[in-house]
Amino acid sequence: MTPPARDPTGRLRAVDRAHVWHPFTQMAEWAAGEPVIIAAGEREFLIDTEGNRYIDGVSSLWCNVHGHRRPEIDAAIRGQLGRIAHSTLLGLASVPSIELAARLVAIAPKGLTRVFYSDSGATAVEIALKMAFQYWQQCGGRAETTRAGHAPPLRDGAAIPDTVGARHASPAPQPQPGSPGRRRGKPGRTKFVGLALGYHGDTIGAVSVGGIDLFHGIFRPLLFDGIRAPAPYCYRCPLEKKRETCRMECAENLEQILAARAREIAAVIVEPLVQGAGGMITHPAGYLRRVAEACRRHDVLLICDEVATGFGRTGRMFACEHEEVRPDLLCVAKGISAGYLPLAATLATERVYAAFLGDPSQARTFFHGHTYTGNALACAAGLASLEVFEKDLVLDRIGELSAHLASLLAPLADLPHVGEVRRRGLMVGIELVADRATRRAYPPEECRGRRVCEAARARGVWIRPLGDVVVLMPPYCISDESLARLVDAVRQGIEEVTAT
Numbered sequence: 001m002t003p004p005a006r007d008p009t010g011r012l013r014a015v016d017r018a019h020v021w022h023p024f025t026q027m028a029e030w031a032a033g034e035p036v037i038i039a040a041g042e043r044e045f046l047i048d049t050e051g052n053r054y055i056d057g058v059s060s061l062w063c064n065v066h067g068h069r070r071p072e073i074d075a076a077i078r079g080q081l082g083r084i085a086h087s088t089l090l091g092l093a094s095v096p097s098i099e100l101a102a103r104l105v106a107i108a109p110k111g112l113t114r115v116f117y118s119d120s121g122a123t124a125v126e127i128a129l130k131m132a133f134q135y136w137q138q139c140g141g142r143a144e145t146t147r148a149g150h151a152p153p154l155r156d157g158a159a160i161p162d163t164v165g166a167r168h169a170s171p172a173p174q175p176q177p178g179s180p181g182r183r184r185g186k187p188g189r190t191k192f193v194g195l196a197l198g199y200h201g202d203t204i205g206a207v208s209v210g211g212i213d214l215f216h217g218i219f220r221p222l223l224f225d226g227i228r229a230p231a232p233y234c235y236r237c238p239l240e241k242k243r244e245t246c247r248m249e250c251a252e253n254l255e256q257i258l259a260a261r262a263r264e265i266a267a268v269i270v271e272p273l274v275q276g277a278g279g280m281i282t283h284p285a286g287y288l289r290r291v292a293e294a295c296r297r298h299d300v301l302l303i304c305d306e307v308a309t310g311f312g313r314t315g316r317m318f319a320c321e322h323e324e325v326r327p328d329l330l331c332v333a334k335g336i337s338a339g340y341l342p343l344a345a346t347l348a349t350e351r352v353y354a355a356f357l358g359d360p361s362q363a364r365t366f367f368h369g370h371t372y373t374g375n376a377l378a379c380a381a382g383l384a385s386l387e388v389f390e391k392d393l394v395l396d397r398i399g400e401l402s403a404h405l406a407s408l409l410a411p412l413a414d415l416p417h418v419g420e421v422r423r424r425g426l427m428v429g430i431e432l433v434a435d436r437a438t439r440r441a442y443p444p445e446e447c448r449g450r451r452v453c454e455a456a457r458a459r460g461v462w463i464r465p466l467g468d469v470v471v472l473m474p475p476y477c478i479s480d481e482s483l484a485r486l487v488d489a490v491r492q493g494i495e496e497v498t499a500t
């Protein structure tokens with residue numbers, strides 16, 4: 001069958017329908033639609049095969065932080081391409097992965113000094129989970145007590161363990177004579193605590209610690225057991241508290257879990273400040289700090305999944321900074337390469353890292369890796385992105401944009417079917433409800449959220465919802481004018497779709 005040359009978009013649509021299986025997509029529905037096919041991009045705009053321009057209202061699924069075809073990043077990738085596209089980190093080192101690791105350590109919350117690369121948010125989380133698990137299997141051994149010898153300080157205080165680390169290391173048992181390879185540690189600490197409505201990616205480990213039943217329910221038999229704490233979702237408080245009188249019982253609940261069961265818990269994993277895929281759930285101030293303090297108190301590792309919140313999204317480089325929290329493990333992806341290439345990293349403290357050191361015969365090695373770990377092109381993009389942050393004072397611009405966005409969004413809170421407008425920095429969730437007084441949700445089959453996005457698309461805006469939560473996550477390069485157009489299209493879309 002020769003496709004009609006005069007209709008290239010029609011041909012592409014037919015081939016897409018025939019062969020491309022889209023993520024998180026009911027393909028029976030997709031096959032009946034007319035998808036927009038993106039052919040190009042420019043700053044905050046996506047351009048389709050027919051030349052239509054759309055504001056990229058969710059930064060190409062939350063990752064394209066500086067906009068499309070950013071000249072500095074394009075040039076950095078081209079420059080790297082002129083040297084080498086990829087070489088392995090298994091047995092070799094590479095220039096861009098070294099330079100980027102140093103930059104990441106310099107901007108990350110204090111104490112995170114070791115960078116393990118991978119290629120997606122889910123893998124960054126898998127790695128953190130495996131590191132935390134293995135850490136407890138072998139911590140407190142010989143290698144850890146000699147950590148100073150293995151860990152030259154990279155910057156002020158970076159290699160100095162926190163108080164927990166010091167406390168933990170001091171009574172380390174001495175190696176038993178005749179069994180130099182014996183592991184010790186606290187091997188009973190094998191479980192993970194995650195939050196209800198948490199999302200950490202779609203691989204099996206990441207799903208095991210996630211809390212979104214719609215995505216995860218069917219895989220339950222494949223998952224490992226975890227402990228789930230309630231989500232700090234104030235609009236629909238799982239503990240039925242009122243904002244005015246609540247004592248943050250959700251945090252108390254997690255504290256109680258740790259107090260009762262710390263000896264079986266390897267780590268707590270949270271999305272700091274905002275639970276993204278769970279519905280842009282913005283946490284009450286102080287929640288993260290309390291979680292971190294409880295972890296310290298009970299000597300449980302804290303994994304912060306900043307895959308969505310990292311790289312400026314909440315107004316600081318990392319969301320943890322808002323509450324001065326220093327996690328033991330930090331997962332970053334999405335924005336790390338400015339949305340150009342698949343790249344992720346799991347950052348660890350010296351305390352965690354040291355538990356993996358030892359004689360090869362002890363098998364303390366972290367046996368994990370991916371073919372494209374530390375890909376040179378992706379790392380070059382990451383480095384160029386961090387230079388843009390610095391050179392253009394992007395965090396300052398995010399502050400301005402956030403304030404502007406707040407004032408543009410204010411009137412939306414009064415729309416009759418808007419239950420709540422949640423925002424932290426440039427992360428926004430607008431929750432639609434059938435009834436504002438009772439907070440009753442729309443029946444899911446009415447697909448209100450998706451219909452709002454379709455209505456916005458007709459107005460030149462591309463966004464993607466989370467159920468009935470309309471999500472906005474504009475790129476940081478967006479103009480004031482485009483930001484106003486984005487919110488306007490969303491407002492009109494909501495009015496149109498909720499009129500009946």
Ligand SMILES: *Cc1c(COP(=O)(O)O)cnc(C)c1O
Pocket residue numbers: 119120121122123125199200201202271276277305306307308309333334
């Ligand atoms: C998107 C996301 C992930 C998964 O990242 P992928 O690159 O899609 O695997 C993990 N955690 C959080 C918080 C995310 O938002």
